[in-house]
Amino acid sequence: MIRILWLIPAIPVVAAGWIALLKQGRRKLAATAAIGALGISLILSVAAFVEMLGNSATQVVNFRWLQFGSQWVSLGWLLDPLAAIMLVMVSFVGLLTFIYSLGYMAEDENFTRFYCFLSLFAGAMLTVVIANSLLLLFMGWELVGLTSYLLIGFWYHKPEAAAAAKKAFIVTRVGDLGLLLGMVWLYGSTGTLLFYNHGAGCLEQSALASLVAHTTIGGMAVSTAVALLIFLGAMGKSGQVPLHIWLPDAMEGPTPVSALIHAATMVAAGVYLIARVYPLMSAAATPGTVSTALQVVAWIGAITAFFAACIAVAQDDIKRILAYSTVSQLGYMMLGLGVGGVAVGMFHLITHACFKALLFLGAGSVIHGCAGEQDIRKMGGLRRFMPITFLTYAAGMLALCGFPLFAGFWSKDEILHAAHGWPISLGPFYLGTAGALLTAFYMMRQVYYVFLGSRRTVDEAAEAAFAAHEHAAHGHDEPHESPLVMTVPMILLGLLATFLGFVGMPAWPWFSDFMTGQVTTLDFERFAEAGLLPLMLVSSVMVFLGLGLGWWIYGRKPIVSASQPDGLEQLMPLVFGALRRRLFVDEFYGATVIPLARLGSVLSDGFDRYVLGGLAALTALLVNGLGHIDDAIDAHAVNGGFDLGSRGLAAGGRWFAAWQSGRVQTYLRSIGIALVVFAVMLLWWGKA
Numbered sequence: 283m284i285r286i287l288w289l290i291p292a293i294p295v296v297a298a299g300w301i302a303l304l305k306q307g308r309r310k311l312a313a314t315a316a317i318g319a320l321g322i323s324l325i326l327s328v329a330a331f332v333e334m335l336g337n338s339a340t341q342v343v344n345f346r347w348l349q350f351g352s353q354w355v356s357l358g359w360l361l362d363p364l365a366a367i368m369l370v371m372v373s374f375v376g377l378l379t380f381i382y383s384l385g386y387m388a389e390d391e392n393f394t395r396f397y398c399f400l401s402l403f404a405g406a407m408l409t410v411v412i413a414n415s416l417l418l419l420f421m422g423w424e425l426v427g428l429t430s431y432l433l434i435g436f437w438y439h440k441p442e443a444a445a446a447a448k449k450a451f452i453v454t455r456v457g458d459l460g461l462l463l464g465m466v467w468l469y470g471s472t473g474t475l476l477f478y479n480h481g482a483g484c485l486e487q488s489a490l491a492s493l494v495a496h497t498t499i500g501g502m503a504v505s506t507a508v509a510l511l512i513f514l515g516a517m518g519k520s521g522q523v524p525l526h527i528w529l530p531d532a533m534e535g536p537t538p539v540s541a542l543i544h545a546a547t548m549v550a551a552g553v554y555l556i557a558r559v560y561p562l563m564s565a566a567a568t569p570g571t572v573s574t575a576l577q578v579v580a581w582i583g584a585i586t587a588f589f590a591a592c593i594a595v596a597q598d599d600i601k602r603i604l605a606y607s608t609v610s611q612l613g614y615m616m617l618g619l620g621v622g623g624v625a626v627g628m629f630h631l632i633t634h635a636c637f638k639a640l641l642f643l644g645a646g647s648v649i650h651g652c653a654g655e656q657d658i659r660k661m662g663g664l665r666r667f668m669p670i671t672f673l674t675y676a677a678g679m680l681a682l683c684g685f686p687l688f689a690g691f692w693s694k695d696e697i698l699h700a701a702h703g704w705p706i707s708l709g710p711f712y713l714g715t716a717g718a719l720l721t722a723f724y725m726m727r728q729v730y731y732v733f734l735g736s737r738r739t740v741d742e743a744a745e746a747a748f749a750a751h752e753h754a755a756h757g758h759d760e761p762h763e764s765p766l767v768m769t770v771p772m773i774l775l776g777l778l779a780t781f782l783g784f785v786g787m788p789a790w791p792w793f794s795d796f797m798t799g800q801v802t803t804l805d806f807e808r809f810a811e812a813g814l815l816p817l818m819l820v821s822s823v824m825v826f827l828g829l830g831l832g833w834w835i836y837g838r839k840p841i842v843s844a845s846q847p848d849g850l851e852q853l854m855p856l857v858f859g860a861l862r863r864r865l866f867v868d869e870f871y872g873a874t875v876i877p878l879a880r881l882g883s884v885l886s887d888g889f890d891r892y893v894l895g896g897l898a899a900l901t902a903l904l905v906n907g908l909g910h911i912d913d914a915i916d917a918h919a920v921n922g923g924f925d926l927g928s929r930g931l932a933a934g935g936r937w938f939a940a941w942q943s944g945r946v947q948t949y950l951r952s953i954g955i956a957l958v959v960f961a962v963m964l965l966w967w968g969k970a
Contacts, residue, residue, distance in 0.1 A: 283330045284341040285362050287412055290326045290369060291422070293319045301398040312394040316401040323408060323553040327369035334366040338799035342414050356476055360414035363797045364624065368411045368554060371632050375546035375639045376404045376968050378771035383538040385768040386646050396536070398437060403429040411554065416465050416475040416484070419558070423461070423519070427454050428547050434535040440848050446531035453528040457518020461555075464511030468562075471496070471504055477558070489548050490565045495907060500576070506564040509575035512559055513582075520612045523586045527867060529609050533601035537646030540601055544608040545639035553615045553631050557624045561838035572620075572706055580620025584701070584710035586613030589865075591720035595727065595850065596861035600645045603728050606803025607682065608638060610717055614697055618711055622700030625794035630693035632793070636782055637681035637689060640775035644675035647764040647772065649730060658731035659844040665733040667761040670769045672733050672830045674776035679729055681779040683722040684825050689783035694718065695821050696786065702817055719824040719831075727850075728831025731841065733757045737761075738844045788814060 297319035301312045302421040344358030380400060387393055406429055409422030435447025469475050472489040474482065481488065493505035516522070521529035529549065533540045543549060556563060556579060567573035572580075590609035597603045611634050619627035649656055651668055665672040681690040698718070701711035763769065786793035795802040809815055835849035851858040860866065 283326075283333045284343055286326070287330060287343070287359050287361055290323045290330070290373070291405045291408035293322050293405075294401045298398050298402035298405060301394060301401060304394055307396050309393045312397045314385055315379075316397040317377065319401060320373060320377045320380055320404055323404070324370070324373040327366075327373045327743075329809060330361055331366040331370050334361065334363050335796075338363050338491060338796070340478055341919040342476075344414065344476055344479055355417065356415065356474070356479075357418045358414035358416070358476055358479075358831075359412040360478060361412070363799065364554075364557060364628065365411055366577045367628070367793075367796070368550075369408065371635050372404070372407050372411060372546050372550075375635050375775075375953050376407075376542060378774060379538050379541050379546075379639065379643070380404075382541075382643050382646070382768050382771045383536075385765045386538055387536060388930075390536075392436070396433075399429055399436065400538075401431045401543070403433060403542065403547060406553065409549050414477050414483075416468065416477070416559075416737060419555070420465060423515075423555075424458070424562075424751070426519075426548050426551055427451065427458065429544060430454075430532070433539040433543070434532050436535050436539065437661070438622055440534065441529075443534040446528075446534040447743065450532055450809075451526040453525055454518040457515045457525055460513075460518075464508045464515070466711065467504070467511065468493075468508050471508070477592065485559065485561045489552060490561060494560070494565050497513050503566040505562055506574050509559070509563045509565070509573075510578060512562070513556065513575065513579060516552035516555045517582065518552070519555070520616070521586075522547050522552075522582050522613065522616060523589055524867070526586065526590065526609045527871065530602055530605040530864070533599070533605045535603065537649060540605070541642035541646070544605065544642055545635045549608060549612055550631055550635065553612065553619065553627060556616070557628055559621070560624050563619075571705070576620045577706055578620075579616050580701075580704065580706075580710050583613045583616025583618075583620055584713040586610065587617060587717040588613075588713040588720070591717040591724065593861055593864050595724040596848075596858050597724075597846070598659055598862075600648060600658050600728065600732060601642070602657060603658070603724060604638070604641050604645060607641075607721065610721065611638065611657060611682070614694060617701060617714055618697040619831060621704040621710060622697060625797040625798045626696050626700050628797065629793050630690075630697055633681065633689040633693040633779075633782055633786075636775050637678040637779035640674060640678035640772060641682065642778050643768070643772050643775065644671055644678060647671040647768055648675075650764050650768070657844070658728060659841075659846075660738060661732045662738040663734070663736045664839060666760055668763045671772065674769075674772040675733070676729070677776040677779045679725045680813045681783075681954025683725050683828065684718055685722075685829075686825075687783075689779050689781070691821075692783035692787045695818055698821055699814060699817050703718075710889045715820065715824055718821060722825045722828025723832050727836050730832065730836040734837070735840050736842070738841065811860070851945045920932065 294316070297315045301315055304312055340359045340360060340362040342358055344356050346354045347357045348355040380397075383396070383400065384445055387396055390396060403426065406422050406425035410419050412428065413419035413422060431447045431451040432451050435443050437443045438447075443450065447638050468484055471493055472484045474484050474489070476483045477485045479486070483489065490505060495505050496504045498504055498507050518525045529544075535543075540678065563575045563579065566575070578682070587610045590606045590613065594606035594610065597606060611630070615627045615630050615634070617627075618630055647668065648661070648664060648671060651671070652661060655661065677688070681688040684691045684694040698711060698714050701714055702708070704710065784790065788811070789806045790802060790804045791808075792802040835853070839849070848858065851862075863869070874943050
């Protein structure tokens, strides 16, 4: 498989290029090409995964790509358990999203262009996954950023979508600058960007030892400095505080795009990057300690998990709630990587990809069935109209909350268990536990608003407008279930959200054993390990407490009107208002970072216009003056002297020519005069 592994990302990329050449009317052809290409990638990914089941050793293919001077830049791809599990996840969730889009985007006039962007997006993410070179990974990384910009702003006629696309592109560039600097520093220190190269890669022992041995500012190991710069790139892509601000706005794109970005592709890239360079992140650790880089990862992840969960409790847009939930869960993944290692963080990434994709597809089904409405206050009672969507959404919601036995329960508990045993501090554990309670609360709030109770609108006029729109579009006045092309992917993801976690439960830790290449055995006695059952109990209590609070605030009294104040708002109006305004983070950036950026742009413009421009004008003036001087010297000195000499030579020629008359008398007269002159000179010199 390793020899043809490059086909997995290449086929969707080629399909995207081919779709780009199609006319807009070739909708079926475009969808068939995109879905078929990713289907082939899924088959190849499963084949690679099966190969890893038999032999988990890392396989690489490296090749020379570009020469400068006497040095070569090499690229390559790899296959190991981490890459294999990611390939299957990205291609599988992506394929379901592609199929779902057939129904969701069926009426969109830019259907063909949408599938072109989707296919390129999937190919770019798959490139990130298989890269054995940080440079190749960076190429795929930037393609992911480009396609996310195109997809978030797909409905560019909406000002909100265009602004969200620009915001995502610019904010993630801040993180990418850190990644680029770290990449350059790593190459300068090790001479290679290949991860594995038969002992000579930048993640192998000799390079890591050299990076740890050398220090930089404040005595920090070079490995730590490079790791933190790379983590800055991951913070941007995976929406970690304070670079999280783009991710909630990314839901302005079509809902299938939100499912891809928030579940399987873009946001997962940052977590995957940290997992891939984990040897570098942990290189500076000594026995019994945790490296500085991993401490930063753990704290940032814990803060993000709690911070975003707080904001999610006060949002009213169905997709924005899920967007902040994604930010929070990405924080859990980073926390897992920081305190527990690759297997802990990646297990939550895989389970989250399934249930978060399910939730976004479910949200899209709700929006589709409610004529484009996204405000949860204007919904209600949809359980009766959309039973399949409700059941699958409930499965995703319980998995996200960490309800016992659902997928999120096992992966989240593993993170909290590792955080509880972290030797540095219990702070991340407490933040993670509080985040778990808030997650259950805001998801219960959302379910009550959307699916339970009775239907609501703002007023009778809005109800009439909604009914008219529904009747014109669908021939009926009520919300309706989505077609099978949308519900079947949701059912499949619902099954995974329910049962996938069992591959990583303590009694059968297949996932962590697969990641480390060990043989898995079933042993229920592992539940008796010190502190495990009490922590599982605490986690479950937090979930039930969050669900209970949601019921107590939103379930006891029916929500009868969209204009009715929120239950939590009535209890804590100031706190709720601050959370609804997203704790004023955007306003803070608007008052600080953006004016500073504008000031920097003004100063840069002034420096360019007056300093550099003035120097250029002065240089031009000097060169112009030298040109005039050169012209004067050439015209008057050089040309004048040459002309004078030429005239003198011509006059002398004429004078000598006059002597050449051919008359003997003239010649004798000249000789006589010359003899007289010669005699006078001799007499003069003789007297002297």
